[in-house]
Amino acid sequence: MTATELEKRVAAHRWYHTIDLGNGIVTRGIDDTPVRLGRVQLPSSLRGKTVLDIGAWDGFFSFESERRGAARVVAADYYSWHGSGWGAKAGFQLAREALGSKVEDVDIDVMDIAPERLGTFDIVLFLGVLYHLRHPLLAIEKIAAVTRELLILETVVDLVGLGRPAMAFYPDRELNADPTNWWGPNQEAVIGMLKYAGFEEVQVVTPTPGALYRGARAVWHRVKGRNRLLPAFRQDRAVFHARKPADAVPLRV
Ligand SMILES: C[S@@+](CC[C@H](N)C(=O)[O-])C[C@H]1O[C@@H](n2cnc3c(N)ncnc32)[C@H](O)[C@@H]1O
Numbered sequence: 001m002t003a004t005e006l007e008k009r010v011a012a013h014r015w016y017h018t019i020d021l022g023n024g025i026v027t028r029g030i031d032d033t034p035v036r037l038g039r040v041q042l043p044s045s046l047r048g049k050t051v052l053d054i055g056a057w058d059g060f061f062s063f064e065s066e067r068r069g070a071a072r073v074v075a076a077d078y079y080s081w082h083g084s085g086w087g088a089k090a091g092f093q094l095a096r097e098a099l100g101s102k103v104e105d106v107d108i109d110v111m112d113i114a115p116e117r118l119g120t121f122d123i124v125l126f127l128g129v130l131y132h133l134r135h136p137l138l139a140i141e142k143i144a145a146v147t148r149e150l151l152i153l154e155t156v157v158d159l160v161g162l163g164r165p166a167m168a169f170y171p172d173r174e175l176n177a178d179p180t181n182w183w184g185p186n187q188e189a190v191i192g193m194l195k196y197a198g199f200e201e202v203q204v205v206t207p208t209p210g211a212l213y214r215g216a217r218a219v220w221h222r223v224k225g226r227n228r229l230l231p232a233f234r235q236d237r238a239v240f241h242a243r244k245p246a247d248a249v250p251l252r253v
Pocket of ligand 1: 078
């Protein structure tokens with residue numbers, strides 16, 4: 001495929017991720033993915049590791065894991081590849097072709113993930129998916145069953161500053177006017193769920209903004225019409241690194 005052909009095909013797709021495909025061609029994603037990559041704190045070397053990227057969409061984090069030396073990467077998704085939303089699998093497939101990548105793909109709902117279906121992986125990425133699920137604790141248990149070493153989980157958090165584990169429920173369009181969002185756990189709840197699922201060491205790798213910063217940001221979001229004042233004050237995003245001991249007994253769900 002020539003650079004001009006690639007440019008044309010890239011322009012014809014609606015991208016979620018911003019992916020540098022080389023030769024000056026960068027997908028026009030609505031997500032500022034390179035900035036998020038910094039927040040996620042993916043290990044700089046994944047040499048020889050196996051990686052599962054759950055909810056991979058256009059595949060940025062799968063391709064980045066491969067670039068960092070992973071021996072095998074599996075990108076898993078279903079909704080934005082085949083669902084009724086505006087996503088499609090064509091972006092992932094085109095980026096894979098353009099990058100000459102060997103990332104494998106599997107169409108699967110996170111609730112169907114099990115060692116019998118996918119095997120187990122050294123590293124599992126679960127980024128921006130938890131709040132889309134109706135049964136977050138069950139999902140974390142399923143993910144724990146296929147994780148050998150490290151789970152990197154990124155999510156919306158809500159009820160920031162409450163001080164005890166809790167989750168905000170979004171039965172309608174309360175979060176980002178998106179009816180596919182269900183739960184916003186606070187950091188304490190995410191840590192509790194991860195520990196319950198067998199991750200002994202859980203680290204929050206993103207800074208927790210103080211009340212003053214959240215207040216100023218909430219006013220800004222209100223002025224921009226992005227959110228109401230109180231929800232914006234209580235909401236944030238956070239990244240968790242959850243590790244299992246080498247001798248952990250596999251969880252059966
Ligand atoms: C906000 S996007 C995040 C994409 C990517 N992981 C990232 O962080 O940039 C949410 C992704 O989760 C996927 N997703 C939502 N519900 C899911 C489910 N039940 N099982 C698997 N993936 C799901 C969507 O299809 C979509 O690709």
